[in-house]
Amino acid sequence: xxxxxxxxxxxxxxxxxxxxxxxxxxxxxxxxxxxxxxxxxxxxxxxxxxxxxxxxxxxxxxxxxxxxxxxxxxxxxxxxxxxxxxxxxxxxxxxxxxxxxxxxxxxxxxxxxxxxxxxxxxxxxxxxxxxxxxxx
Amino acid sequence: xxxxxxxxxxxxxxxxxxxxxxxxxxxxxxxxxxxxxxxxxxxxxxxxxxxxxxxxxxxxxxxxxxxxxxxxxxxxxxxxxxxxxxxxxxxxxxxxxxxxxxxxxxxxxxxxxxxxxxxxxxxxxxxxxxxxxxxx
Numbered sequence: 001x002x003x004x005x006x007x008x009x010x011x012x013x014x015x016x017x018x019x020x021x022x023x024x025x026x027x028x029x030x031x032x033x034x035x036x037x038x039x040x041x042x043x044x045x046x047x048x049x050x051x052x053x054x055x056x057x058x059x060x061x062x063x064x065x066x067x068x069x070x071x072x073x074x075x076x077x078x079x080x081x082x083x084x085x086x087x088x089x090x091x092x093x094x095x096x097x098x099x100x101x102x103x104x105x106x107x108x109x110x111x112x113x114x115x116x117x118x119x120x121x122x123x124x125x126x127x128x129x130x131x132x133x134x135x136x
Numbered sequence: 137x138x139x140x141x142x143x144x145x146x147x148x149x150x151x152x153x154x155x156x157x158x159x160x161x162x163x164x165x166x167x168x169x170x171x172x173x174x175x176x177x178x179x180x181x182x183x184x185x186x187x188x189x190x191x192x193x194x195x196x197x198x199x200x201x202x203x204x205x206x207x208x209x210x211x212x213x214x215x216x217x218x219x220x221x222x223x224x225x226x227x228x229x230x231x232x233x234x235x236x237x238x239x240x241x242x243x244x245x246x247x248x249x250x251x252x253x254x255x256x257x258x259x260x261x262x263x264x265x266x267x268x269x270x271x272x
Contacts, residue, residue: 019211021204023159023167031159031167033202035214035265066169068157072208075155078171129171 001125009135010128014040014079017104020069022047024058037100038067044120048097051115059085065121077130086122137261145271146264150176150215153240154205158183160194173236174203180256181217184233187251195221201257213266222258
């Protein structure tokens with residue numbers, strides 16, 4: 001699998017609001033996956049979670065993650081990222097989740113009374129498929 | 137997270153050709169995710185891979201997986217499965233991949249000259265979201 005930086009053609013697609021799933025590892029070794037919104041910013045992947053999510057504990061114990069993003073109009077075309085969590089920060093003013101929500105829905109995030117955390121995933125390797133298979 | 141058997145309302149949705157991503161763990165501890173077709177049959181999840189896939193080695197070393205399936209018409213509605221690989225078998229006559237391909241495309245699988253392997257994932261726990269959040 002190639003290493004970053006991502007080619008422009010891959011970054012351009014990842015900038016679309018694609019369906020995505022993030023995978024982490026439970027401390028007992030079980031892989032755990034859940035659909036998520038994401039943003040690709042400054043070469044990193046941003047995912048944002050309710051502060052009560054178990055996934056936060058998984059990421060603190062094992063700060064590694066994988067994101068698979070799928071073109072909703074062409075399921076064969078997808079980009080998978082292997083990475084590690086370089087930074088986790090409280091999203092104190094909901095600035096990050098609002099940015100993510102606007103990207104997907106055009107509106108700020110609806111839930112305003114729950115604390116949230118942003119995880120920034122540094123990309124270690126990536127892989128693309130479908131119409132992006134030959135992009136290097 | 138609830139344990140199986142899946143409620144009928146969950147099983148009925150999982151029987152649709154939803155977009156899905158399967159996650160495994162690399163022997164070095166890195167979670168690895170990739171979009172996949174799947175079938176839910178007899179209470180297990182079937183995923184089928186080209187025999188050359190690295191994912192097969194991951195599953196043999198750590199026979200645990202997680203599948204997240206998303207309703208393509210309603211992204212908030214999804215089902216995530218935590219499970220373990222109870223059985224891996226050569227798909228010698230492409231019977232399994234043809235069944236999976238017909239489920240998604242209506243046609244047998246196009247590639248006929250590559251060996252394939254079926255992994256049967258036993259469901260340990262599950263979780264649903266969106267319009268299925270309250271199904272128990």
